[in-house]
Amino acid sequence: MLVAYLAPALMAGAGGVASGQSGLTMAAFTSIAGTSAVVALLIGSWLQHRGRSRTWTTALPRIMVAAILAVGAAVIAGLVGWLASRWLPDHTSVVDTAWLARLHIDLPISAAVAAVIVSWRWRRQNP
Numbered sequence: 001m002l003v004a005y006l007a008p009a010l011m012a013g014a015g016g017v018a019s020g021q022s023g024l025t026m027a028a029f030t031s032i033a034g035t036s037a038v039v040a041l042l043i044g045s046w047l048q049h050r051g052r053s054r055t056w057t058t059a060l061p062r063i064m065v066a067a068i069l070a071v072g073a074a075v076i077a078g079l080v081g082w083l084a085s086r087w088l089p090d091h092t093s094v095v096d097t098a099w100l101a102r103l104h105i106d107l108p109i110s111a112a113v114a115a116v117i118v119s120w121r122w123r124r125q126n127p
Contacts (some may be wrong), residue, residue: 004040004114011035023098027106031081031099035110038072040118047122062123069119070112077111080105 006081012032016025057065080102088094 001037001041001044004118005067006031008036008110008113016075020111021033023102024100027032027102031103031106032110035077035107036114039077039111039114043069043073044118047119051122052126058126062120065123066116066119069115073111073115074108077109081105081107 005039009029009032012028013025014021019116056068060068085100085103090098094100
């Protein structure tokens, strides 16, 4: 899980620094890396404990398993990002910032990438 946090944090952080986008740099260590780590933990745990008992995870081609999990993770993370960016400013003391506006983009992309990497590696080890 540490790698699932550090890799996107460093890559997106470097991109934010190189392009002078402070919002991207901040998001790299919060929403982007955090989402990646959480999704990697959840999907990795599910695959380790229940993945082999699900026929589709071993019967379908590796690319299909990765695509299904990526789309599922992206949809859920997109909904969470959309709800958070709309709900938090209205119901908490969190002000409507650029960081909140990025959630509906950062979360689904991070979730999809993490899901693909974790499922691809799991499937390679569990043919």
